[in-house]
Amino acid sequence: MVHQLILVVMAPIFWVQGKHVRRSIPCLKEAEGPRRGKSNKVAGRQGKCVSIQKPLRILLLGDSAAAGVGAEHQSQALSGQIISALHHQFHVEWQLIAKTGFTTKQILQSALLHPKQMYDVVVVSAGVNDVTRPTSAATWIKQQQMLTNTLRSHFSCQHIILNEIPPMEVFPSLPHPLRWYLGSKAKAFNKKLTKWVATQPDCEIVNIGGPLDVVxxxxDGFHPGPIIYQQWGQAVAQLIKSRWSS
Structure with missing residues (x-):
């Protein structure tokens, strides 16, 4: 409610600043490379494949960050970093469905368009595009709930990993007071998400840990670079290992 009131009062300023941001931020492409595949089995001694590798099916859904904007190739992006961190322990079959600009509602729609299929783990990158729109935290958390319920029924997944919205108050491409407003709104979204996820045994929130290093x-000053994708991918992989290694 507070953010809705601020938006009403500050709308003219935010509109001018938003228009400037859209003109000034360079439009980066989504990462090149395959969006589905299987990890190579790790070879043991004398070229024999390690038989202890556990099969794992992973679906990645989301926005421009899931699509790898800010990295040149998917191997440097979130999908590649997750697979790289898991392939010694798991034989991973994975797929990525993501598009720049997708909101949580659009991610839900894209999931429904995907054929019903079984996945063990679904990783979701969502929230930034919801924060930049006039969506309230209450509405967003309802959309998150609808999305996770759809993932359970459509993909029979047992583990859903949701991302914490990054601290938008430090994004160098955003001017003040727009930067402050979006950062405050993102914190409100994260607070509701954390509270709700705590009641869902099959859901977890990934947190890279530590402050965001804007360097x-x-x-474009808005998307992750390869090093952040690596940290993010390793954090996701650690959650997966903790739940699936036994």
């Missing part, structure tokens, strides 16, 4: 962001 490692992409050249």
């Amino acid at each position: 490692h962001m992409a050249t």
